[in-house]
Amino acid sequence: MVVIVEACITTHFAHQPPSVANDDQTAAGWVKVLESLSIPNSLEKKFIDTCVGEGAVLCLYADLLQRLPLCTSLLQELSFANSILSWSSLIQIKAGHETKMVLLWSKIMELLCRQIGYGTPASSVSPILKSILPVIFRASEDKASDG
Secondary structure, three states: OHHHHHHHHHHHHHOOOOOOOOHHHHHHHHHHHHHHOOOOHHHHHHHHHHHHHHOOHHHHHHHHHHHHHHOOOHHHHHHHHHHHHHHHHHOOOOOOOHHHHHHHHHHHHHHHHHHHHOOOOHHHHHHHHHHHHHHHHHHHOOOOOOO
């Protein structure tokens, strides 16, 4: 199921008109995806695990966009940022998928900025920030050579 959903999301965005450049239009594209995606709560963990195993970043991002508004506290958002970091660490990044990973990384950064903005101590935020750097570095390594 995950592979099919990932392919559908990829196809959806591949067929967006070239003029789609601003955030409002991109957000509208995600709204259509989110309206179509429904993961039963009982299958949520299995879905996430399969997405991570398959490297289905767009599925993870769509699920996160659906679940993030349900957070009712900064602590839940911080926990969510940790979950996204965990997914990012476990995903085997394939050639050409680095750009999809930016969606997850930017969401982590957004959540961390919100934490700081609302007064969460830096000691709670900095471990996540420190942990994401090796993940990004790993993805940025030149895969064509040893460096």
